[in-house]
Amino acid sequence: MGGNNRGSGTSALLVNELKVGATPQSPEAPRAVGLFAVILHRLTYPFRRGARPAPHAATGFYTDTTVCIGCKACEVACKQWNQLPSDGFEFTGNSYDNTGALTAESWRHVKFVEQFSPHEGEPPTGSPYNPFPTPDSLTTLASPQPESPARFPLDVLPTPSPAKPDFARWLMMSDVCKHCVTAPCQQSCPTGAILYNEFANVYIQADICNGCGYCVAACPFGVITRSHFDGHTHKCTLCYDRQKDGLVPACAKACPTASIQFGPVAELRERAHRRVADLRAKGVDAKLYGAEATETYSELNSFYLLVDEPEVYGLPPKPVNPWVHMRGDYLRSVAVGVVSLGVLLLSLLLAGG
Numbered sequence: 001m002g003g004n005n006r007g008s009g010t011s012a013l014l015v016n017e018l019k020v021g022a023t024p025q026s027p028e029a030p031r032a033v034g035l036f037a038v039i040l041h042r043l044t045y046p047f048r049r050g051a052r053p054a055p056h057a058a059t060g061f062y063t064d065t066t067v068c069i070g071c072k073a074c075e076v077a078c079k080q081w082n083q084l085p086s087d088g089f090e091f092t093g094n095s096y097d098n099t100g101a102l103t104a105e106s107w108r109h110v111k112f113v114e115q116f117s118p119h120e121g122e123p124p125t126g127s128p129y130n131p132f133p134t135p136d137s138l139t140t141l142a143s144p145q146p147e148s149p150a151r152f153p154l155d156v157l158p159t160p161s162p163a164k165p166d167f168a169r170w171l172m173m174s175d176v177c178k179h180c181v182t183a184p185c186q187q188s189c190p191t192g193a194i195l196y197n198e199f200a201n202v203y204i205q206a207d208i209c210n211g212c213g214y215c216v217a218a219c220p221f222g223v224i225t226r227s228h229f230d231g232h233t234h235k236c237t238l239c240y241d242r243q244k245d246g247l248v249p250a251c252a253k254a255c256p257t258a259s260i261q262f263g264p265v266a267e268l269r270e271r272a273h274r275r276v277a278d279l280r281a282k283g284v285d286a287k288l289y290g291a292e293a294t295e296t297y298s299e300l301n302s303f304y305l306l307v308d309e310p311e312v313y314g315l316p317p318k319p320v321n322p323w324v325h326m327r328g329d330y331l332r333s334v335a336v337g338v339v340s341l342g343v344l345l346l347s348l349l350l351a352g353g
Ligand code: SF4
Pocket: 177, 178, 179, 180, 183, 184, 185, 186, 202, 218, 219, 220, 221, 222, 223, 224, 235
């Protein structure tokens, strides 16, 4: 698990794990004394603002899907830490993944994408890319890799191509809120329930959410849903409470392969680019998703390393912030209003004449 905390910016987080347990609780604020003081306190308390938190470098996730083993420890850790209720248990019948989707009760979802050779009935070739082991491939698997001596060659994943048509693989990807740098959910919320916290993470204040569902429609990744339990929307908080105490988010802490890496985003991006270069040098078609802004969408502070097209993982290949289209919509609305008014005035004039 120490692999989640690699790098100078995140190494201090490890030390904090033990310190936090020994930290005394902060003393309670002095209570008002006397009836008038109590009434005054109750009337004014909701309008008081606490001290603004100190700004912090933006934090996020870099998820390296090539080393995800689909254990779902991240899902369980998230449920446990955040005390999320069960959203039922059903066999989906189409995969070993029975979580199905991100919901207000499942803030992490490990996708199992199954890809098998189109040449049905043909025996596996035993190439180093083939997961069905032959004596030769077992020898290859057992050999330390010169580039990465501590690891088995999880790095070497097949990339379907006419030259290598026979393959079978599961792509595992732990999905979560992308903590978009410019988040449509936050832009669309009419009550101000969604905000950016001091870590530049997108955070829903459920008690201010009125359950209108605008954010559900605005998110291009289908992350947010409304809870059947309380009617509010919920999603990953990037473990704000843990970060406040200097701890790694529960999912990243639980991930045994460092597929989920947490830390300052700038550091994560550098690490991810190095990993892509390393994989490409080994012939793997690795690419980052969300690490850079596009014409229609901002960077994602929770970004991914993929080895296939985004749509294979159920991600939109070109996410669009609905706001991009709304300027035109506003202009059209104003134009239609002006024309309607003109027609109305003209009708009145003609009727009067
Ligand atoms: S992924 Fe969706 S829910 Fe998460 S910040 Fe972006 S728009 Fe909001």
